[in-house]
Amino acid sequence: MGSKEVTPGSKTGFSTIAPTTSIFDPVLCELAYRWFCPKGGTVLDPFAGGSVRGVIAAACGLQYVGVDLRSEQVEANRRQWEELGRHWPETPPPVWHCSDSRLIPGICHDLQADLVFSCPPYADLEVYSDNPQDLSTLDYPAFRAAYREIIAHCAARLKPDRFACFVVGDVRDSKGFYQNFPADTIAAFQDVGCVLYNEAVLLTQAGTVAMTAGIPFSGYRKLGKTHQNVLVFYKGNPKNIKEVFGEVEIALPPEEAGNAATDN
Numbered sequence: 001m002g003s004k005e006v007t008p009g010s011k012t013g014f015s016t017i018a019p020t021t022s023i024f025d026p027v028l029c030e031l032a033y034r035w036f037c038p039k040g041g042t043v044l045d046p047f048a049g050g051s052v053r054g055v056i057a058a059a060c061g062l063q064y065v066g067v068d069l070r071s072e073q074v075e076a077n078r079r080q081w082e083e084l085g086r087h088w089p090e091t092p093p094p095v096w097h098c099s100d101s102r103l104i105p106g107i108c109h110d111l112q113a114d115l116v117f118s119c120p121p122y123a124d125l126e127v128y129s130d131n132p133q134d135l136s137t138l139d140y141p142a143f144r145a146a147y148r149e150i151i152a153h154c155a156a157r158l159k160p161d162r163f164a165c166f167v168v169g170d171v172r173d174s175k176g177f178y179q180n181f182p183a184d185t186i187a188a189f190q191d192v193g194c195v196l197y198n199e200a201v202l203l204t205q206a207g208t209v210a211m212t213a214g215i216p217f218s219g220y221r222k223l224g225k226t227h228q229n230v231l232v233f234y235k236g237n238p239k240n241i242k243e244v245f246g247e248v249e250i251a252l253p254p255e256e257a258g259n260a261a262t263d264n
């Protein structure tokens with residue numbers, strides 16, 4: 001029950017094993033860290049994927065702890081940090097654990113996170129491996145159950161008066177209906193005490209949709225999607241946000257900083 005027979009390169013319903021994972025948006029990543037993580041804080045990421053979130057955390061002076069199931073991905077991230085880490089000698093290096101995130105209670109047992117930040121598999125939109133522990137290989141009910149368990153483990157390690165932020169996108173089932181994955185993400189967090197506090201959209205390349213939306217729309221009136229959902233949750237009393245997070249520092253590029261100085 002739950003997992004589908006997946007052989008590398010085979011067509012699994014409407015996705016194949018992703019040759020490489022999609023690259024996470026570094027600008028969105030930096031904004032999430034600057035807006036929703038206290039200075040010098042610790043970030044917990046249960047679906048680490050590529051190195052972007054770890055490297056940007058270091059660039060922002062944060063301790064990053066990521067977990068990913070795929071050893072080749074974790075090794076690649078560590079190699080990238082070896083190349084890039086010299087740019088941030090002062091910052092604690094990002095840590096990537098190669099494990100099933102359902103084991104977070106064991107591998108991160110005394111971790112106290114200041115931000116839970118991640119981009120989970122969007123069900124089986126991209127299948128990352130044929131490992132049966134890989135959430136992207138599971139049918140939706142099994143995917144949702146494992147996903148909720150991992151969110152619960154992360155929320156339990158999130159300090160009070162802190163944020164969690166997940167970037168998700170809805171995914172269609174074999175009949176073409178949306179699974180309502182963003183709503184399942186909201187329910188999973190709210191059921192463990194992290195209440196929806198902000199929701200935004202990340203606009204993605206419109207160009208590619210123009211190339212792919214033709215037949216699905218003309219044939220089946222399926223709209224193409226040019227956004228992903230950025231869901232921000234808060235665990236605690238929002239009245240404490242100002243005290244815990246203080247002012248948002250706006251780092252202007254030098255040429256603009258000059259203008260801003262003269263304007264004042």
Ligand SMILES: C[S@@+](CC[C@H](N)C(=O)[O-])C[C@H]1O[C@@H](n2cnc3c(N)ncnc32)[C@H](O)[C@@H]1O
Pocket residue numbers: 021022023024046047048049050051067068069070073099100101102119120121122128133134135136
């Ligand atoms: C959406 S991807 C991340 C790629 C992405 N766009 C990113 O942010 O770089 C999700 C990741 O979850 C990992 N994953 C799947 N099942 C997992 C599990 N049970 N425990 C930990 N990581 C898992 C996959 O290996 C994949 O790298």
